[in-house]
């Protein structure tokens with residue numbers, strides 16, 4: 001890398017960090033107003049809680065892009081950024097995993113995956129007043145298939161959060177016309193969760209355009225910010 005490019009990269013990084021700080025501050029301000037309006041607990045009492053679930057992990061890579069990029073890595077990074085934004089916004093963030101592992105033992109069998117999902121539900125069940133947010137990426141045989149989409153559990157609150165998060169996606173992709181969808185039995189986590197839960201599909205790894213975006217640090221930060229904005233608008 002030449003000196004000029006190095007300076008350019010460094011400048012780009014500084015701009016990204018500054019934008020992130022400004023965005024977080026704005027979220028804090030808007031969340032403060034929301035808390036007052038809705039009479040939600042202030043810092044003196046218990047903070048609202050979000051359980052953030054980075055989909056897959058360990059031997060379960062989730063969807064894998066044609067170039068080998070595994071969904072599990074993208075899910076974890078977006079989840080970690082989302083957790084940071086939640087914390088600075090006064091919301092307690094609980095992660096179901098912070099490492100590249102399956103919960104309750106590694107394995108590629110159906111029963112290992114089921115144990116993993118059950119363990120995620122056990123963690124969520126420890127926070128009966130929380131919102132569960134599961135982060136995933138999609139894949140489809142048709143390359144042209146793309147877009148961001150939010151699924152929700154059968155709780156009224158979950159539908160509301162799903163709507164605001166889905167709407168907030170228009171800020172990063174105005175052409176994204178996907179609609180929220182109520183989870184059926186095929187989405188085990190949302191189907192079994194006792195607390196309001198949403199599952200965010202952050203894009204298709206099988207679509208070249210979305211894969212290229214999802215592989216960049218900046219887009220992941222932007223995605224986390226937009227999801228956070230949607231959650232904070234309701235929580």
Ligand SMILES: [Zn+2]
Pocket residue numbers: 055056062063071136137
């Ligand atoms: Zn997934």
